[in-house]
Amino acid sequence: MNRTRSEQLFAEALKYIPGGVNSPVRAFRAVGGQPFFVNRASGAKIWDVDGNELLDYVGTWGPAILGHAHPKIIAAVKAAADHGTSFGIPNPLEVTMAKLICERVPAVKKIRMTSSGTEACMSAIRLARGFTRRDKIIKFDGCYHGHADSLLVRAGSGALTFGNPDSAGVPPAFTQHTIVLPYNDEDAVTACFAANPNQIAGIIVEPVPGNAGLYLPQPGYLEFLGEITRAHGALLIFDEVMTGFRLARGGAQERFHITPDLSTFGKVIGGGLPVGAFGGRAEIMDCLAPLGPVYQAGTLSGNPLAMAAGLANLAELEASDAYAKLEKLGEQLAAGMRDAAKSAGVPVQVNACGSMFCTYFTSAPVHNVADAMKSDRERFKKFFHGMLDAGFYFAPSQFEAGFISTAHAPADIEKTVAAAAKILRGL
Ligand SMILES: *Cc1c(COP(=O)(O)O)cnc(C)c1O
Secondary structure (H helix, E strand, C coil): CCCCCHHHHHHHHHHCCCHHCCHHHCCCCCCCCCCCCEEEEECCEEEEECCEEEEEEEEHCCCCCCEECHHHHHHHHHHHCCCCCCCCCCCCHHHHHHHHHHHHHHHHHHHEECCCCCCCCCHHHHHHHHHHHCCCCECCCCCCCCHHHCEEEEECCCCCCCCEECCCCCCHHHHEEEEEEECHHHHHHHHHHHHHHCCCEEEECCCCCCCCCCCCCCHHHHHHHHHHHHHHHCCEECCCCCCCCCCCHHHHHCCCCCCCCCEEEHHHHHHCCCCCEECHHEEEECECCCCEEEEECCCCCCCCHHHHHHHHHHHHHHCCCCHHHHHHHHHHCCCCCCCHHHHHHHCCCCEEEEEEEEEECCCCCCCHHHHHHCCCCHHHHHHHHHHHHEEEEEECCCCCCCCCCCCHHHHHHHHHHHHHHHHCCCC
C-alpha cells in the first residue's frame, strides 16, 4: 500500500502540531508505524490521501453510526450553514434537540448542550457536587470521561485509595476527591460508601465501558449502582457519550433498564460535529446557572450546525430501523471473529454489545481493565497492521472499541471476517 502522501503530511504535521496529531491515539503509538491522512469518507469507507480505500470500523470514534457523509446529515448542515454558523443567542434547533433527547431518554427531563463530551462530564460532576453539597466522586478504573482534571485518574494502589493524577499538570489536590474503584466489583463500592459516610456526591460510570477495549456489566451490576447511590443520597451518572443513541434508541440505560440521575452524551448526537450534552432529573438540572448556583457556560453550546447534524442523525436512526440492523451486523461480526480465531487456534475474547466490539488476545474472559491488560498486545499490533494492509481499519489501540455503522453490509462483515481469519492464522 503506497502511503507516500500521508508520510509527507505527517512529517510536515510533526513540525507544527505536537506529535503531529490533535488527539494522541491518532498518532499510532500503541501499534507502531505512522497514521494515514484521510480526506474523503462515504458510507462504511474512508480514503486516505494516497487514494487507498479502507473499510472503516472506527467511525470517527462513534458518531458515524449511519456511516460517513450521510446525505441527510450533509444536506442538514449545508442548509443550516446558509443561515449562519453561530448566533450566541437561543436558536430554534436547540429546543428541538432538547425535546427529542428528553423524549427518547425518559430519565432526562432537562438537558443542556456543550461542545464536547469532556465538557459534558466535567459539568455533570460539578452539578452532582453542587446539588448534593458533597465533594467526593467515585469513578472506575479504565472508564474514560474526557480529560477534565478531576476525572483524569485511574486506580491507586488499593481499592480505597484516593486517585493519583494520570497526567502531568494535574495537581494531586485536584484529584483528591476522586475515588477510583475496579469496575464490576460490588464489594469495592459497598466498602467505599461505608468508609466515606455522607461524603460521596455520586458515581460516574460508562454503563458499557468502551475506553479500555470493551467489556460488559455483569448481570445486576448497574442495578446495584442505582440502589447503592439511592440508599446513600448520592447520584448515579451514566456517561453515555459513547453508548447514547448507539446501544439502543434510548442508549445503554434503555438496553439495561436503568434510570440514572444524570446522563452525559456526545458523539452520535452531534452526527460528526463537535457536541456534548448532560441532562437528568429536573430538580438537579435546575441548580444550573442562571436558575441555580452551579456555573456552566459555552460560547458555541447549542451551535446551529451541530444541532442540525445531530438532529438529522437521530431522525434517520429512527426512520431507518437502524438498531435492529446494527444488532444483526454486530452479532455477525462477533460470531465470525470467534470462528476465525478458533479455526486459527489463537486464544481471543471477542466482547461485543450491539454495534460495539473488541477483540482481546487472551484466553481469559475480560470484565474489567485488569483483565484487559492481560491481552497480548504484540499480537494485537500484528493483527492491526495485517488488517490495515488488507484494507480494514480497526482502532489503532488494543484499548479502544470498534464501531459498526448501518452503512456496513453483511457482505462487508463477511469480507472482514475472512481477512481476519487469514491474519489470525499467521500470528
Ligand atoms: C469520547 C468520550 C468522552 C469524551 O468526549 P470528547 O467529545 O472527546 O470530549 C467522554 N466519555 C466517554 C465515555 C467517551 O467515550
